[in-house]
Amino acid sequence: MAKKPIIADSSVMISLTKVKKVYPGGHTALDNVNLEIRRGEFVFVLGHSGAGKSTFLKLILREEVATSGRVVVGGRDLSRIRQRDIPYLRRGLGVVFQDFRLIPSMTAFENVAFAMRVTNIAEREIKKRVPYVLNLVGLAGKARNYPAELSGGEQQRVALARALVHSPPIIIADEPTGNIDPELSVEIMELLKAINMVGTTVVVVTHEHDLAQRFSERIITIDHGAVVADDQTKGGGAF
Amino acid sequence: MAKKPIIADSSVMISLTKVKKVYPGGHTALDNVNLEIRRGEFVFVLGHSGAGKSTFLKLILREEVATSGRVVVGGRDLSRIRQRDIPYLRRGLGVVFQDFRLIPSMTAFENVAFAMRVTNIAEREIKKRVPYVLNLVGLAGKARNYPAELSGGEQQRVALARALVHSPPIIIADEPTGNIDPELSVEIMELLKAINMVGTTVVVVTHEHDLAQRFSERIITIDHGAVVADDQTKGGGAF
């Protein structure tokens, strides 16, 4: 029963070809986007508010479907994927959502554990792994609190813990430091960098130029729905 | 019927005396906080994630009640305020919430207009004022979109527009630039500064030191529930 995640171990993890996204209502959020992200890359996506950064991530997650063009994740063409295979696709993607998307009726622990439970991992394993990850993001003491009882930054870190917990091959984070102070932001980025070092592909959306400059090997800039810059081998100087 | 906002035109707008806030569950979010914010000040509140910044704002809004100590806003002791006077208190406070708090069933326009409607302003006035404010925050084209159809930064700016719309004597903003790129952040802060110039008291919670340094005359730093620094006449050099 325990199906393998759908992400194949290909060298190109994410590829967009001539992708266009027009929302119902007529707003064109992305237009003619061509992009390839390879296994093990650490990519920052920068752009103004409303540029289409979250839309880009939503397409990868199959939360939205491209109006035209091809989106391929882990070797899978998302315009052809069957409805019932989508959960398995998403298990291969650890995602920090911009609006956190924590389940309000579950504690921080349960919210993180839930992501492991869906992949059918033994309870013993969960009991060990979840506290470890919560500790990594500095929330050891908040495991039993509900989202409504956490500060904005704490909620964001629960979301991050959830994305990290089952060590997915790809991690996608939408403004993971938007509610966190600079010291903590650096810590979190160093954590992502370390995870990247062992082979995980990381895509981070942010508007903090400084962070991007400091940690990234590649910065993709989106403006008005188009990729306007894609700078390889920039930065990376922190290590 | 149209009751005046409760905020009196006193010279001390916000004052906290020996304030302590312990959440049910036992976490002490604020302890022995003493603070005075005078009319026309522009104050930044800095602090780590979970330090108690949002709790401080929630006390001023009477969203939470102090466990002990006195919170006085516009001359009103909030531990003594009657339940039915709370709405009138809140009308005197323009608030940008960290989690935006937009009404999902209303368009951007309606969300902003709603804050005017509660104070019983004529429809003609609303039709003029709301588009003007939406334009100020750069959302002229998104008036008819629902929150679910807006990007994170756009939602944040709708929340800001709502706080500004009825020109309240006090504006309180919790991470108003958390989802916004640096250029737009500076624009927004300049907008707040301009509003401050005409006499409005502004309190901004942020974790962006740079912004605080650049725009503020006073930076209050909270750490682990206590005020650890309160630097007057610092910065302000942008003007």
Place this chain on the structure above:
Amino acid sequence: MRLGGLRYLIKQGWRNMGANRLMTFAGVGVLTACFLITGIAALLSMNVGRVVDHLASLNEIIITVKMDVDDAEAEGYGVQLRALPNVQDAEFISKAAAFDEVKDLLSDYGEGLMDGIDHIFPAKYNVTVQDINYIDETDAQIRALDWVERTYVSNDITSIMLTIRNAVTYGGWGLVIVLAVVSVIVISNTIRLTVFARRREISIMKYVGATNTFIRLPFFVEGMTVGIIAGVLATGIICGVYYLVYEYIRSMYNVWIMSLMDSLIPLGEIWYLVAVGTILLGMLLGGVGTAFSVRKHLKV
């Protein structure tokens, strides 16, 4: 509050109904269903009560007049009977007519059986009463009259009728009350759920400085509109079904049915009761119920 503000709040209520179509639909559905159940039960109960009352009123006290009173004199005593408080009607049967009755009864047993015995049959009165509950008292009053030989009350039939009448009255209306209570529970649960699903919206309004009245009024308008729609729907369905059943019974052409028809209540006499009842109740339950259950989410 300014008139424009009020107009805005009412419009807002209606707009919400469109925005929360599932809840509007659920509310109308549940309210209509409950009105249907209770309304049909009440109408059924009223009609059965009337029919049983009618049947019970057929129950008679049979009086035998003393043999020495002649027909003319006996017929005159009818005035005395009709003057008694609980007497509905008193039908006189002369000696000759009484004889014919018995003769008819025994006709199966052959002709000539009754020849020469016509003088032995006394005159009779068949008395119907207004309220069968007091038939025993009326019987006693009649027996006290000096020209009365004896009286017969069919106790079996009386008690059957009384039992059925009481069963219908208590049982029927008891059922209506139970159904009404159940309906109110179901309706208030539904309202609480629809409000619950919008609790966040309500609390946000409070944080922006809306007063309780301001938040509640659109909910009140919405609830009242849902109530009125449900009331109109229920009235339509109830009256339609009632009319069809009534016409069906009438079409059955049967002596017994024909006599029943008089006790069945025609649609013309009750449709406005149903309409006023359900629509008023709909407005009340929907409007007040909704505004009331908003309250617990207002304490922020």
Place this chain on the structure above:
Amino acid sequence: MRLGGLRYLIKQGWRNMGANRLMTFAGVGVLTACFLITGIAALLSMNVGRVVDHLASLNEIIITVKMDVDDAEAEGYGVQLRALPNVQDAEFISKAAAFDEVKDLLSDYGEGLMDGIDHIFPAKYNVTVQDINYIDETDAQIRALDWVERTYVSNDITSIMLTIRNAVTYGGWGLVIVLAVVSVIVISNTIRLTVFARRREISIMKYVGATNTFIRLPFFVEGMTVGIIAGVLATGIICGVYYLVYEYIRSMYNVWIMSLMDSLIPLGEIWYLVAVGTILLGMLLGGVGTAFSVRKHLKV
């Protein structure tokens, strides 16, 4: 799916019931109410049906035996009658007994009236039938027998009974079906609302990679548990009320009532029907209904 995972999902379903107390309460309340309404209507309908059947079965064909057949011979013909397909029972009344009957009937009219005419009364049979619908056919078969003088069927009573029986059968069960349909509408509306209030939670689960089954199972468990609780509650209340009413009727000590008691269905015969019916239906409606209405929120 691993057993541990299954156990987790079941536990999760129960935990949700605690976390969403308002919805659990609403669900149990609505389901119970609907079961009560439908259950009581069904039991009422069954009992009235049985009573009317019983009363109808009292309806007789009265046979007069030809005068030239003597009592001994006439009594022998009972075998023929009882052999007829629709005949339930045939009670023989000898010539002497028939005479006594008439004498009793006329006793009011004075003594001595009947002296010397005992020889003119024929022997009789009172025949009860199994199915009143075919009483006319049975009557014709009896009239064809050569020792039969004539037969009487009280057509009025027959048609009354048939009308009541049909009214009860069609009307009663029609009502039950209508109530059942209404209940299902109310229940499914309630379920859709409770699921609707948690749509965000459901969609978040999908974004984290949960399969539809994984999300649905706790809802299924929750719905089924709510259904079972409602079924048990409804069974308890229905049986309790039924027992009280049954005992109350029995306590009324009345000849007519006593004969009725035989047709009323005692609690012992139906409680398990009620229990199995409501609890199974509860599980089905609650479990399947909930899991089903989760579906439309799963398409993300």
